[in-house]
Amino acid sequence: MRRQHTIVTALALALLAGAWSACSPQGDEIVVGEYGSLTGGTATFGTSTHEGVLLALKKINDAGGVLGKQVRVVTEDDQSKPEEAVTAVLKLVKQNQVVAVVGEVASSRSLAAAPVCQSSKIPMLSSASTNPKVTQVGDFIFRACFIDPFQGSTMAKFAVNTLKAHKFAILTDNKNDYSVGLTQFFRETVKKLGGEIVVEESYAEGDIEFKAQLTSIKAAQPDAIYVPGYYTECALIARQAHELGLTATLLGGDGWDSPKTTEIGGKAVEGVYFTNHYSAEEQRPEVQQFLKEYREAYKGKTPDAMAVLGYDAMSMMADALRRAGSTDGTQIRDALAATKDFPGVSGRITIDKDRNAQKAIVVLKIENGAFHFVESIAP
C-alpha cells in the first residue's frame, strides 16, 4: 500500500514537471503555430503554404528575428479534415503554447478551428480562407486574402463585361462553404449585370463522376460555366466536360490554382479563366523578388498563390509582433488590426474593420499548360 502511494506521488510529480516544461517553451524564442493540409484531398494547398511560411520565416530570422528573439514555427498537419484542424490547433495552443497561429487555407477548416483561437485569445491569421464567415468568428481571427463576395462578383463582372458571356451555368460543391459562397455572389452579380443563369447543378467533395450533371448543363447551352471548387474535382470536371464535347468557357476561383490542375486536366483545362491572389507574370518588384527567392529555395519551382499567401501571412504576423512589441495575444491582435499598406507579394494589404485584407484580385487564363496573367482588378 505504502509503496503504491510512492509510485502515485512520483507519477504525479513527473506529470507536473512535464506540464511545467510545456508551460515555458518561450525562453529565447517566439513560437508561432501553423496548421495546414500537408496531406489529404488538398495536400498541395498545405504544402505550398508551408513552403511560403518557411521562406518568410528564414527571412525574418536572418534579419535578426522579432523583439530580439528568433521565431520558431511549429507545424501541425490536419489531413485536409475539419475535425483534425480542431485537434491540430488545440495542440498548438494548449501544448505548444504558441503566441499566434497562421492558417488554414480552406474555409471549412478555418471555420472549424477558429473558435479555439478565439476562446484562447490567440490571434489567428488565415492565409487563404476566403469565406466571409471565417473572420466573423471573433475579433482574434484575421485573414491575409480577399473574401468570396469580392472574388465571386469580380468573376461575374469579368465574364459579362470582358468575355461578353450572357448565359451561365453553375456547378457548385454543395459540401464546401467556399464553393457555396462563391456561387451565391457570382449569381447575384450576374443577375445584376443582366446576365442569365440557365442551369445550376451540384456535386460533393470527393466525387469522381460528374457526367450526369455536365450532360444536363450541356443541354442548357450556356456560354460559360462557373465551377467554384477545389482543383482535384475541378480538373476532373473539366476533363469530363471536354469528353462530352462541352465547349462553353469554364470559369473558376482560386481553388483552381494548383500544378495538379493542368496535370489532371491536360488539354481539357485550356482556356479556363479563374480569379486568383497573384500572378507570377506581374512585374511588381515584390513579386519578382519573391519569385527569385522561392526558386532558389525550392529547386526552380514556380510558387502558386498558396505559397505567396503563406509567405504574406507569416510576414504580416512578424510585422504585427514587431509593432505590438509584445507576445501578448491582445496586443498582437491590435497590431494586426492596425496593418495598413503592408507591402505583400499578393498586393498592398490593409486590414479593414471586419479583419479582412483589402487588396487587388487578378484574373488568370490557362494556356499551353501554364497560368497567364489577364488583368488585375482593384477592390
Added chain:
Amino acid sequence: MDQFIQQLINGLSWGAIYALIALGYTMVYGVLRLINFAHGDVYMVGAMMAYYIAHWLGFAVAPSAAGFVIVMVLSMTACALLGALIELVAYRRLRSQPRSSMLITAIGVSMLLEFGGQRVFGPDPKFFPQLIESHSLFRAGSVVMTNIDALVIVVSLALMIGLRWIVMKTRVGMALRAVSFSYDAAALMGIDVNRVLTLTFMLGSALAAAAGTMVGLRNPKIDPLMGLMPGVKAFVAAVLGGIGNFPGAVVGGLLMGLTETFVSAYLSSTYRDAVAFVILIGVLLVKPTGLFGRVTVEKV
C-alpha cells in the same frame, strides 16, 4: 432525347463498374454466405496496383492499348493473390465459427486495407496515368460516346462472359456451383472445398481489380478511401439483383449505375448517394430475395 441517350451511356458505363464489383460480392456470398465487406477495398488496391505497375513498367509516360491490357492483367493477378491471402488469413479459421465472427473480421480487413492503404500509398489523391488517350468514338447530334466509356462496357462484358464460361463449362466451375449448392454435400463428394473457396476469392478480387483499373482510366483520381462508396453501392446492387445470383449482380449493377445517373441528372446530385440506401431498404422490405433471387425454405 439526346440528353436522355447521353445519360443512358453515362449510366451504363458507370453501372458496368458496379456490376463487376457486385459479382465479387455475389460469388463469395454464394459459396460462403458471407458479405465480404473488404471487397470494395480490394477494388481500391486494384486501382493502386495498376497505378504503380503503370509507373514501374513505364506505360505512364508511353501510353498504349497494349500497355493498358498488361497493366490490367498484372493488377488483376496481384489482387487475385490478395484475395486468396485474405481468405486464408482472415476467413478460413473462422469458417466453423458463428457467421457473425466472419462478418466482423470482414469489417476489420476492410479497415486494415483502408487505413493501411493510407500508410502505404499515402493519404493524398493520386493522378492515374493516361494509359489510353480519351477521345470521342462517335457523335450523333449532341450525344458523345468516348472510347473509354466503350472500353469500360466492352471489357466488363468480356470479363462477365469469361466468368460465366469458367462457372458453367469448367470442372472448377462445376465444383464452385456444387459448393454453393451444398457445402457439406460437396465436401462429401470429394471436392476440395478450401481450393474452391480460394478460387472464388481470387476470381472476385480479380474482377474488382479490373473495375479499379478502369475507374482509374475513366476518372483519373485515386485514393485509399475510394473503395468505400463503390463498395457499398455494389453491395446494394448485388442485393437488388438477388445476392448469390450471377445475372442478378450484373443487372443490379447496371440498374444502380443508371439510377444514380438519372437521379443526379433529373433530381439532384444531393440524392445520389441516398438513393442506394433507399433501394436497399426498398428491396429488403418488398422482395428480400432481390429481382432474380429464389425463395429458399429454411430447414429446421
